[in-house]
Amino acid sequence: MCVQLEEQKSHMTIVLVTSILATVLGSLQIGYHTGNVNAPAKIIEEFFNQTWSSRHNQSLPDHSLTLLWSLSVSIKDFGALIGSLGVKYLADSYGRRNSILIVNILSVVGACLMFVSKASGSFEVLIVGRLVFGLFCGLVMSLNPLYIQEVSPTNLRGAFATLNQVSFATGILIGMVAGLETVLGTEHHWDLMFSLSLFPALLQYAVLPFFPESPRFLLINRGQAEKAEAALVRLRGHTDKVYAELEEMKEEARHSPAGVTVTEFFKKRRYKQPIILVLVVNLGSQLSGFNAIINYSTRMFQAKFEEAKYLTLGVGAVNVFFTLVAFFLMERAGRRKLLLTGFISIVVCNLLMTVVESVLHLMPELRSLQVLLVFCLISAYELGPGPISWFIAAELFDQPGRPIAMAFTSMLNWGGKFVLALLFPPLLKLCGAYVYLLFMLVAVVAFSFTLLRLPETKGRTFDDIAEEFRGADEIPLNKTGFNTFN
Numbered sequence: 001m002c003v004q005l006e007e008q009k010s011h012m013t014i015v016l017v018t019s020i021l022a023t024v025l026g027s028l029q030i031g032y033h034t035g036n037v038n039a040p041a042k043i044i045e046e047f048f049n050q051t052w053s054s055r056h057n058q059s060l061p062d063h064s065l066t067l068l069w070s071l072s073v074s075i076k077d078f079g080a081l082i083g084s085l086g087v088k089y090l091a092d093s094y095g096r097r098n099s100i101l102i103v104n105i106l107s108v109v110g111a112c113l114m115f116v117s118k119a120s121g122s123f124e125v126l127i128v129g130r131l132v133f134g135l136f137c138g139l140v141m142s143l144n145p146l147y148i149q150e151v152s153p154t155n156l157r158g159a160f161a162t163l164n165q166v167s168f169a170t171g172i173l174i175g176m177v178a179g180l181e182t183v184l185g186t187e188h189h190w191d192l193m194f195s196l197s198l199f200p201a202l203l204q205y206a207v208l209p210f211f212p213e214s215p216r217f218l219l220i221n222r223g224q225a226e227k228a229e230a231a232l233v234r235l236r237g238h239t240d241k242v243y244a245e246l247e248e249m250k251e252e253a254r255h256s257p258a259g260v261t262v263t264e265f266f267k268k269r270r271y272k273q274p275i276i277l278v279l280v281v282n283l284g285s286q287l288s289g290f291n292a293i294i295n296y297s298t299r300m301f302q303a304k305f306e307e308a309k310y311l312t313l314g315v316g317a318v319n320v321f322f323t324l325v326a327f328f329l330m331e332r333a334g335r336r337k338l339l340l341t342g343f344i345s346i347v348v349c350n351l352l353m354t355v356v357e358s359v360l361h362l363m364p365e366l367r368s369l370q371v372l373l374v375f376c377l378i379s380a381y382e383l384g385p386g387p388i389s390w391f392i393a394a395e396l397f398d399q400p401g402r403p404i405a406m407a408f409t410s411m412l413n414w415g416g417k418f419v420l421a422l423l424f425p426p427l428l429k430l431c432g433a434y435v436y437l438l439f440m441l442v443a444v445v446a447f448s449f450t451l452l453r454l455p456e457t458k459g460r461t462f463d464d465i466a467e468e469f470r471g472a473d474e475i476p477l478n479k480t481g482f483n484t485f486n
Contacts, residue, residue: 013236016151018207019235020151020160022208023144023147025200025208026100026136026140026143026144026200027141027168028167029107029111029197029201031170031172031173032172032174033076033133035176035316037072037175038179040179040190043185044069044126045069046187048068049065051123070422072126075134077417078418079130079131079133080134083106084410085407087142087146088404091146091406092259095218096143096150096213096217097208100140100204103140104204106136107136109129110129110131111129114126114194115129115191119191141164142403142410144164145391145394148164150394151214153236154459154460157395158391158395159331161390161394162327166323169316169386173313173317173319176315215232216228220249220252221399228246232245248462255463256399270466274405275405277449278393280449281388281450283412283446284343284389285416286413286415286416288350288381288385289349289350289353289377289439290346290377311371315378321379323382323386323387326338326383330458331458335454335458337456339388339450341380342381342384342386343385343446345377345380346377346385347443347444350443351437354436358434393405393408393409396457398462398466
């Protein structure tokens with residue numbers, strides 16, 4: 001196995017790197033529309049109120065305006081949850097790369113609708129635009145890791161998959177900057193702010209079609225060995241580097257059924273433990289408190305700091321920095337160690353957040369410590385749980401089950417975001433500082449399950465990982481050669 005892995009190791013090529021960079025332009029768009037609504041919230045709420053007043057000659061009640069704004073923010077995550085249902089059909093019918101290009105039209109349409117909402121005097125158009133864009137989010141955040149993992153060499157697979165999260169975090173920071181009052185988050189320009197995602201969307205259409213389809217899809221799903229070899233040669237740069245990788249794909253094809261339905265996916269014994277692992281890791285990531293901070297950081301800071309919007313920019317900057325740290329550590333430390341480090345750090349941060357928030361009225365000087373804890377929680381999330389939760393399913397499942405697993409991943413991630421976006425404000429009012437203990441409990445469960453059950457996938461072929469689950473009801477932790485704790 002070590003010899004095989006050494007043969008598979010490939011240097012980065014221009015085609016490989018640029019194909020991945022073209023792919024993650026989609027997650028850049030998603031991050032942008034996640035970060036740009038935070039700072040100008042009051043201005044857009046005023047647009048809602050003015051629109052309602054012009055129609056009905058009366059202002060919206062405060063509670064109705066709050067509900068309408070919450071719907072506008074969360075509808076993207078709800079659309080993503082629905083969009084996740086189409087991942088398997090698109091990925092298996094049109095291929096990984098082509099599917100990314102197909103769903104990119106949803107981003108273009110969504111951005112256009114958001115842009116024209118002000119000119120049309122209709123907040124409904126803005127909400128529909130975010131819903132359409134949400135459909136794009138649910139599809140592309142599964143299709144991107146699927147394509148990246150299948151075109152990457154084994155020794156770079158995790159690091160390249162992390163670039164999807166790097167692009168997402170970068171998009172959030174760009175969106176936060178664009179949403180500032182000194183940039184585009186103004187009464188006159190907020191509609192223009194929504195249209196900026198058209199640039200990476202159109203750039204992706206100009207670039208991505210020139211790069212190859214996933215060789216695994218061509219060989220295992222379509223049985224087109226010659227096209228798979230040609231695609232792999234383009235990605236690796238030299239013919240002599242692809243033979244061992246092709247043999248590994250053919251070996252996986254021999255072990256894989258022709259296809260898997262959604263019903264079979266949830267019934268097959270080989271998928272039982274991977275499904276539970278994906279469930280725990282993804283919900284542990286999304287319900288650990290990160291999304292509450294990203295969505296409500298400006299309002300959290302407003303009560304304590306005059307320049308809350310600029311502290312929110314600090315959140316975005318820390319977010320980007322630690323996704324880059326994860327990128328460089330992914331193939332050195334491995335997925336398992338980064339997840340464990342991230343989850344236990346989140347546990348500590350949420351516990352300290354509870355303590356600080358509880359005594360803040362007695363010791364106002366601790367507010368700076370609270371900001372530091374927010375930054376620490378962000379960094380802990382992006383060090384492992386954030387990026388790994390989006391691609392771990394692609395490594396734990398074989399080729400037939402991989403698209404469904406990625407759709408399942410997307411549903412869990414976006415479903416978790418949607419639920420937290422809706423429930424965090426009322427939970428904060430109900431529980432006060434103790435709401436962070438709920439996040440801590442989720443992180444404790446995720447840490448414990450990761451420690452006991454998750455195998456290390458770093459440096460292992462897809463077929464090698466899948467072998468551990470074939471025909472087993474449980475992960476054989478003591479099986480010889482099973483490098484769970486390495």
